[in-house]
Amino acid sequence: xxxxEAARLWLEITSAKGIGxxxxxxxxxxxxxxEIARMLESEEGRERLTRKLRRAAGAPDAAFVDTQLKxxxxxxxDLVSISDECYPKLLREIYAPPxxxxxAGDVAALxxxxxxxxxxxxxxxxxxxxxxxxxRDLSERGIHVVSGLARGIDSxxxxxxLAGEGGTxxxxxxxxxxxxxxxHARLAKEIATKGCIVSEFPLGTPPLRHNFPQRNxxxxxxxxxxxxxxxGLDSGAMGTARWALEQNREVFAVPGPVDYAGSRGPHKxxxxxxxxxxxxxxxxxxxxxRAEKEGRDAVQEGRGxxxxxxGARCGKRAANESFTDEERAVLSALDLNPKHIDELVxxxxxxxxxxxxxxxxxxxxxxxxxxxxxxxxxxxxxKRG
Numbered sequence: 240x241x242x243x244e245a246a247r248l249w250l251e252i253t254s255a256k257g258i259g260x261x262x263x264x265x266x267x268x269x270x271x272x273x274e275i276a277r278m279l280e281s282e283e284g285r286e287r288l289t290r291k292l293r294r295a296a297g298a299p300d301a302a303f304v305d306t307q308l309k310x311x312x313x314x315x316x317d318l319v320s321i322s323d324e325c326y327p328k329l330l331r332e333i334y335a336p337p338x339x340x341x342x343a344g345d346v347a348a349l350x351x352x353x354x355x356x357x358x359x360x361x362x363x364x365x366x367x368x369x370x371x372x373x374x375r376d377l378s379e380r381g382i383h384v385v386s387g388l389a390r391g392i393d394s395x396x397x398x399x400x401l402a403g404e405g406g407t408x409x410x411x412x413x414x415x416x417x418x419x420x421x422x423h424a425r426l427a428k429e430i431a432t433k434g435c436i437v438s439e440f441p442l443g444t445p446p447l448r449h450n451f452p453q454r455n456x457x458x459x460x461x462x463x464x465x466x467x468x469x470x471g472l473d474s475g476a477m478g479t480a481r482w483a484l485e486q487n488r489e490v491f492a493v494p495g496p497v498d499y500a501g502s503r504g505p506h507k508x509x510x511x512x513x514x515x516x517x518x519x520x521x522x523x524x525x526x527x528x529r530a531e532k533e534g535r536d537a538v539q540e541g542r543g544x545x546x547x548x549x550g551a552r553c554g555k556r557a558a559n560e561s562f563t564d565e566e567r568a569v570l571s572a573l574d575l576n577p578k579h580i581d582e583l584v585x586x587x588x589x590x591x592x593x594x595x596x597x598x599x600x601x602x603x604x605x606x607x608x609x610x611x612x613x614x615x616x617x618x619x620x621x622k623r624g
Contacts, residue, residue, distance in 0.1 A: 245322035254300035333460040337439035344431035351383035357476040358392030358468035365575035366469035371399035376519035378403025406433035412450035419446040455479040464489030470504030577614035
């Protein structure tokens with residue numbers, strides 16, 4: 240456990256009832272937060288503050304502070320305050336940044352050039368593959384990927400980023416010692432080895448609903464830009480995009496089918512000026528130049544993904560292979576969302592008896608995948624020619 244004296248002090252300050260980051264910004268005026276912290280070290284210092292600030296600050300919750308410090312001492316978690324040098328510089332620049340961060344893993348990862356990927360908790364197969372591919376390609380270019388460890392798009396982004404040198408970090412809406420959702424416990428451990436699990440909420444905090452909008456400002460605050468992959472109009476991902484706009488971050492959106500509810504969020508963002516993206520180059524082209532430069536420097540020579548390699552894994556391998564007319568018809572009919580064999584028979588005008596061996600052959604070549612119950616889709620690394 241790493242916990243500086245400044246972090247201990249800020250823990251005491253934040254334990255005072257009703258004192259959060261936004262309240263401190265309002266009360267502090269032009270006074271640096273660290274100066275307030277020093278004044279609050281003693282009763283004499285507190286008396287020098289205005290009456291309003293004294294009333295708002297109140298007395299630290301000694302029992303809470305003692306409990307948190309004991310839990311930290313027994314764990315491998317770090318407590319980082321806004322006064323510490325290792326506090327992420329980009330996050331410190333936002334309005335009302337977290338005054339303390341609980342971290343599991345490499346705190347330095349939070350200062351890497353990062354892109355946030357968020358989206359639906361109930362995505363389509365297309366959305367999952369898109370998020371995973373984008374995250375992997377960013378990570379292989381040395382860009383750190385930030386997300387929220389939620390089901391769906393978030394977890395796909397984390398898993399994709401783990402494949403590259405950039406790594407990934409997760410921002411939680413609960414304590415870092417409370418894995419939510421619980422089935423992501425193993426994923427959380429992997430993230431902590433190639434990045435950081437971070438939360439502004441005290442140890443033991445459950446995943447309360449009202450914590451997540453507050454968490455979302457940290458997702459965007461840590462990042463140079465936010466990518467939205469499938470999201471409803473009132474979703475948390477759209478909330479993160481709104482935070483990004485307020486924080487002067489880039490906003491990116493992946494378009495989708497017009498008749499799918501999960502496309503409404505990205506399409507709204509695009510109409511309002513977000514960058515439409517189809518691949519990693521669309522993201523890197525809009526980010527500050529330092530992001531790509533720093534990211535490339537972080538990748539060992541020869542280990543970053545070239546444009547050709549990235550494109551091939553995103554599904555352009557089919558162009559270099561030969562197919563029969565019937566195989567090309569099936570590949571043209573399929574996309575990343577599953578279709579039933581009966582639908583393929585009708586669309587391609589191929590008999591069921593010939594369709595089954597044709598699908599089996601394409602599956603053996605890695606071009607398509609069986610998704611169960613008689614449905615098929617393009618493989619994550621394959622696409623129609």
